[in-house]
Amino acid sequence: MFEECGAVWRGDRARTFLRSFGHRGRRAIAATAAANVLSRRELQVVRLAVQGLTAAQIAEQLAIGERTVETHLANVYAKLGVKSKLDLVRRVAALSLNF
Secondary structure, eight states: OOTTTTTTHHHHHHHHHHHTTTTHHHHHHHHHHHHHHOOHHHHHHHHHHHHTTOHHHHHHHSOHHHHHHHHHHHHHHHTOOOSSHHHHHHHHHHTTOOO
């Protein structure tokens, strides 16, 4: 939000403040920047995952291995600061990742 309105300095201060909260603060920072840090393939996997597809179904649809899907999901969870597919579904709208 700060960067969108040109307040880069305030954005940096907010991130510094959040880092002082340790792991939770770093997760919050990651979650706010998540839409910009997901790769094209990760976004494809997320889109299918929030539709309720299993890893096997996603793998079949994208012509990749099931383990690759699981790796993409693990990376997405780490980048977005979520712990499960249910958390991911809840966060999609909040992160402007509407599909």
